[in-house]
Amino acid sequence: MSQELKIDIKRTGFPVKIGTLELWFDSSLENLRRFFNVEELAEQKLKEAQEKAKHIHFPEVVDVDSLDLEVVDAAFDVNKEFIAAQYDIIFGDETFKKIYKVYPDIIALEQALEPIGTAIAKRIEEQEEERSEQIDAKKNEYLNKKAQKQ
Numbered sequence: 001m002s003q004e005l006k007i008d009i010k011r012t013g014f015p016v017k018i019g020t021l022e023l024w025f026d027s028s029l030e031n032l033r034r035f036f037n038v039e040e041l042a043e044q045k046l047k048e049a050q051e052k053a054k055h056i057h058f059p060e061v062v063d064v065d066s067l068d069l070e071v072v073d074a075a076f077d078v079n080k081e082f083i084a085a086q087y088d089i090i091f092g093d094e095t096f097k098k099i100y101k102v103y104p105d106i107i108a109l110e111q112a113l114e115p116i117g118t119a120i121a122k123r124i125e126e127q128e129e130e131r132s133e134q135i136d137a138k139k140n141e142y143l144n145k146k147a148q149k150q
Contacts, residue, residue: 014123016091018112019103023091025120027127035120038089045085046078076106083110090116 012028084096
């Protein structure tokens, strides 16, 4: 009878705490491509949101006394979708909904994006230094073993 082999796989990434919510940032090479293109991907989502709101006329000059709530709501929705896209691109689909449920403040969430991006970029750099050190150690170990055989 054969025995099952079990190999554990450790996910590449790190936790990111936003307020009381703990999220996971996937720092795999596959996901890093998305992270570094977050603005481009979010711009695509913004265009999609703007396309949905195209039938609404956004005034050039805003007159507070004659504000059309439909226009205000549409503008808010476009901005919210743009911000949501960025969170979802960084942390995975549906992340924005989880965050917004706990923190329904679009301005605060928008302002948090830059510090989040900066902190994640710094941690990615640290991880790359660690990976580089591990690769160098393995290379040196291999070279030492090779030299001992000769």
